[in-house]
Amino acid sequence: MSKSFDVIVIGGGPGGYVAAIRAAQLGFKTACVEMWRDEDGKGRLGGTCLNVGCIPSKALLESSALYHKAKEEFAVHGISADGLKMDVAAMIGRKAEIVEQLTGGIGQLFQANGIEWIQGKGKLRANKKVEVTTHEGAVESYQAQKGVILAFGSVPVDIPVAKMDGKHIVSSTGALNFSEVPKRLGVIGAGVIGLELGSVWQALGAEVVIFEAMDTFLAVADQQLAKEAARAFKKQGLDIRLGTKVKQALVQDDQEVHVSVEDGSGEQTLVFDKLLVAVGRKPNTSPDLIEGTKVVMDARGFIEVDEHCRTAEDGVFAIGDCVRGPMLAHKAEEEGVMAAEILAEQAGHVRYDIIPSVIYTHPEMAWIGKTEEQLKAEGTDYVKGDFPFAANGRAKAMNAASGFVKILCDKDSDEILGAHIIGPCASEMIHELMVAMEFYAAGEDLARIMHAHPTLSEAVHEAALAVSGAALHKVNPKRK
DSSP states (O other): OOEEEEEEEEOOSHHHHHHHHHHHHTTOOEEEEEOOBOTTSOBOOSHHHHHHSHHHHHHHHHHHHHHHHHHHTGGGGTOOOTTOOOOHHHHHHHHHHHHHHHHHHHHHHHHHTTOEEEESEEEEETTTEEEEEOTTSOEEEEEEEEEEEEOOOEEEOOBTTBOOOSSSEEOHHHHTOOSSOOSEEEEEOOSHHHHHHHHHHHHTTOEEEEEOSSSSTTTTSOHHHHHHHHHHHHHHTOEEETTOEEEEEEEETTTEEEEEEEETTEEEEEEESEEEEOSOEEEOOOGGGGTTSSOOBOTTSOBOOOTTOBOSSTTEEEOGGGSSSOOOHHHHHHHHHHHHHHHTTSOOOOOGGGOOEEEOSSSEEEEEEOOHHHHHHHTOOEEEEEEEGGGOHHHHHTTOOOOEEEEEEETTTOBEEEEEEEETTHHHHHHHHHHHHHTTOBHHHHHTSOOOSSOTTHHHHHHHHHHTTOOSSSOOOOOO
């Protein structure tokens, strides 16, 4: 006889563990199935994000940024940093400690909320049954009375021309654990992962070359922001080569990677100590995970769901990276909350038009809503206001005065349609704009809200004022 729960969540990443916690808060007897194990065989919650993704990469970004500041920027503050050196082992150890603390914290939250953690690989079966294969090979069966939430997550995309060996040609996981700074690091893909991890090792002294097959840099971002970012990265020494396709990557003598690439000028071969493959991620799904159910999976492995993450199987939801939409931890979390609340017959909901995107490089980039390019393509009449951090007192005092804030508003209604920030603390500042957009605020609403001085957030205030040509700390362009 199978053990019974009200709600069973398959997957313990950001979407899954949050869904489990919310379900338990709503009074459901809840279980979460998670198969992740570390090298020592210890089970871990948190999925890719906490173990080998968002959290460890941000730890390394912080460490490398501090090293870079000490080396390149402290002098302007009158601080001497002679004899500066980087202990890579200590940096990696600090990262591991942070991961240990946060993943362990989820386990404590599970205990506090009465959630049972079932360690093993979970598969959905008909009638809300969940089959779990333990690490020891035993097969166990569980029954969900109310519902099942699928949070399978995603895995790095592998490409035939650069087969990852985990040592010389690596995924993001490998690039988070280099034992020393590579002299030359090649990166395939100029997306979020490639830029962030390329920035880490470049700041620590590696010569980094990033190959991007597309001709446009950061095509998903507003192109004014993308151009500003490209200038900043070039100044830092990142070599980003657009319109460049990797034809073959081969490890020679177990020491170096020979990478053949093709661009507008022809083919050439470059040699690296390490090669990071960062061409994206794909759903961590396969047909056997949903065998015998009505759940539908498309040709790319995404599980088909409606706007509330319901699958075709009654009482079964799917969330996060294994469904449509951006592969972002915060999107997965909110979908997990939505699914749990709908199972409790509440009005769970996610606004997919205002999901913030962030790239945690230096400078940081963050945006929400529409880009100028999208508004033009739609034929939407809009006005924009922007403000440079170069005119912001706090940014100047921080020696971080590059970048800007840009706000896009509907020309007639003044509703904020998009916001784009590149500069210091962009990842934190974007949320003021998100709150405004959640409540369908107008540019004038932000313009009339007092902001403390001196703060970085004054740049948001000034950009909102600039929408109507009323910025106070820059010259407003003449309106046609």
